[in-house]
Amino acid sequence: MPVLVGRETEQARLAAVLADLRAGRPALLALAGPAGIGKSALLADLTDIADYGGRVVRWRGVPAQTQLPFAALSGLLGALPRDDAGRNGDGDGDGDGSGDARETLDRAFGRGEPHPIGRLQVGAAAMTVIARAAEREPVLLLVDD
Numbered sequence: 001m002p003v004l005v006g007r008e009t010e011q012a013r014l015a016a017v018l019a020d021l022r023a024g025r026p027a028l029l030a031l032a033g034p035a036g037i038g039k040s041a042l043l044a045d046l047t048d049i050a051d052y053g054g055r056v057v058r059w060r061g062v063p064a065q066t067q068l069p070f071a072a073l074s075g076l077l078g079a080l081p082r083d084d085a086g087r088n089g090d091g092d093g094d095g096d097g098s099g100d101a102r103e104t105l106d107r108a109f110g111r112g113e114p115h116p117i118g119r120l121q122v123g124a125a126a127m128t129v130i131a132r133a134a135e136r137e138p139v140l141l142l143v144d145d
């Protein structure tokens with residue numbers, strides 16, 4: 001891992017976001033900048049922080065996936081665990097209350113019966129799955145496109 005030069009401000013912002021997450025405060029941070037400026041290097045530096053204390057899911061795009069619907073969401077959410085069926089006793093047969101959302105996402109991701117699904121519906125379903133996972137443990141999703 002190369003040492004980052006001159007990125008103390010950005011590293012401090014990222015550390016602050018991690019601290020928010022650890023304290024149970026949801027946070028979103030977007031890194032934007034020209035090619036080669038060091039966005040991926042900053043993210044790699046962040047995942048080196050070993051004491052996050054939650055689930056870290058990382059997704060990195062590859063050109064072949066540009067043709068796949070919702071490739072990033074599919075990769076990220078597929079890596080989030082779900083509880084065993086019925087474990088939480090919420091009666092929906094999925095265990096963590098995200099059964100309908102998971103089904104919506106499976107169809108949006110091209111699995112199961114083909115069915116047109118709007119982006120809003122996909123977004124809402126993704127939020128449900130993430131929220132359920134985050135009820136169990138802190139969740140950090142890292143996307144590098």
Ligand SMILES: Nc1ncnc2c1ncn2[C@@H]1O[C@H](COP(=O)(O)OP(=O)(O)OP(=O)(O)O)[C@@H](O)[C@H]1O
Nearest residue numbers: 002003004005006007034035036037038039040041
């Ligand atoms: N602040 C820095 N200190 C040291 N090396 C750096 C720094 N920023 C970037 N680099 C190095 O420059 C190269 C390009 O950085 P990186 O791949 O992170 O850029 P990027 O913003 O992700 O580019 P892209 O938009 O093409 O994905 C890498 O080898 C990285 O290690």
Ligand SMILES: [Mg+2]
Nearest residue numbers: 039040041144
């Ligand atoms: Mg990059």
